[in-house]
Amino acid sequence: MYDRNSPFTAKPSALEPRQKTEFAEDRLMQAILWCELTPGSTATEVELAERFGLGRAATRAALAKLSAFGLMHPIPRLGWRVLPMSGALIGQVISARRLVEPALGEAVLSQEALSAASSLAHMITIIGDRVEAGSLLTRRGYERDLMEILLAGVNPIISSFLSSLWAQSDRIIRFLELGGAAPYGAMDADALVEAYRAGDADAVCAARTREIEKFQSFVSLALLNDSSELTMDRGELKPGAPNQKQKQSAPSKEPIRVSSGGRLSNKGIES
Template sequence: MYDDNSPFSPKDRQKTPEPLKPVQKAAFAEERLTQAILWCELEPGLTITEAALATRFGLGRAATRVALARLSTLGFMLSIPREGWRVLPMSGALVGQVVDARRMAEPALASLTLDAQKSARLFELADMIEAVGGAHEEAARTTRTGYERTFRAELSSELNPFVATFVERLWDHSDRIVHFFEKQGAAPMPALRASAIAAALRDGRADDARAFLDEAIEQFRSFASDALLNNQSELALTGGTKPQEKAPTQKQYGVSPQTGPDRAASRGWTSSKGNSS
């Protein structure tokens, strides 16, 4: 059968790609705004209108509205009547809640039984994490964070889907906390001991795997606690609000709304579950 979309067909016969459907636009908007929140492009405590968000990121108003409703259910955005939307503030209480929830949920990972293919994938990612090591440069930290999140996503893909969704949201909140404090000048978060976790799971040593997972949670707690104590901003210490942001223009931000930083790889979703926007 002749394919009009073949790169070898005459240009005038190739079909124009179909535009994104509303559900695809909403999914894209959700992913873009999620990344903006996790990487603190939208700073904790910021109040901003739906129109300003749509303009800033080059999104449709309807897709932005759907995405905000979704992010509200996930606990990242708060609706403020007659003002707009507020990004979840940073506070010690939030850190404590995330730590407590992770301590309850993540032990489920220690009892996973992995096949040879999954185990090999974990060791491959662990090698990548170790290769980056403790480098402090921002680009290196971003790369390592991406590998660590992909490693965790590979683990969560073996869980009950309900538990997996809950654990992944906790990791999202943890990532946002780490990114925020590192941007404020905190000492970088230590690397995940991925090789030790992968080896314990491969060998069926559930107690050791649980100990390594607990260690990672304790590292996060210690990192966030130290950062809170050393951070002098009102936002970090009390969760205070920031002024409302007006609708931006391209000139104000210095970049096109459509070309903001692409952080999707840092969450590792595409490698383990095939999600895409």
């Protein structure tokens, strides 16, 4: 019987519709998380399909899935808007992580999983806080792989939620780094793996709490060091425009500017 998936087949078969949709979803997801699609920007279905070399049907299905995740929003007559970055979003991610990450203390890892996690932690420590593009990408890949191993040991529902929170955290980090923040430092992977090896749930929770606090400090420092000019919104006066109220406008395609002291927006800062 002919097996189209055989490694000896001369040419690989064309992707099935479901595979095309999964590929489109993954590609657009990565574009959002790595800020290839600027937070708050808009694009049509056709523009997205052409930009990333995707089929129209697959793009449409992928956008519907990403919309369900809250990462893309349909905007009448404008197309789709990428989830904007805001102080409220960052705060919600941090709060949710504080609530959910203690569940990692209950993860049960096999010896095989512990061994794999230990190897990844060793590689993360070797790379450390090197900021060369290749080193940074490699280290973060190892960190994601390590956390995926830990997720395999917890409740699948919690695992899915944590994976989403970490993805949002990665997006926030990337967004702030593109705005001029110093690269986010390496996680203390050795301490985390050692806590699992010792079966110490409290130490696991403490390690993750330190990581969340480091993330919060990174965000705060990035915002405080930003030199973007502050403006005001929601009917308040803007500098240089006395007695004139700021009008609401359609979502901008311009990159969002990071400003300290309020909610982030594509117009600056909202009080």
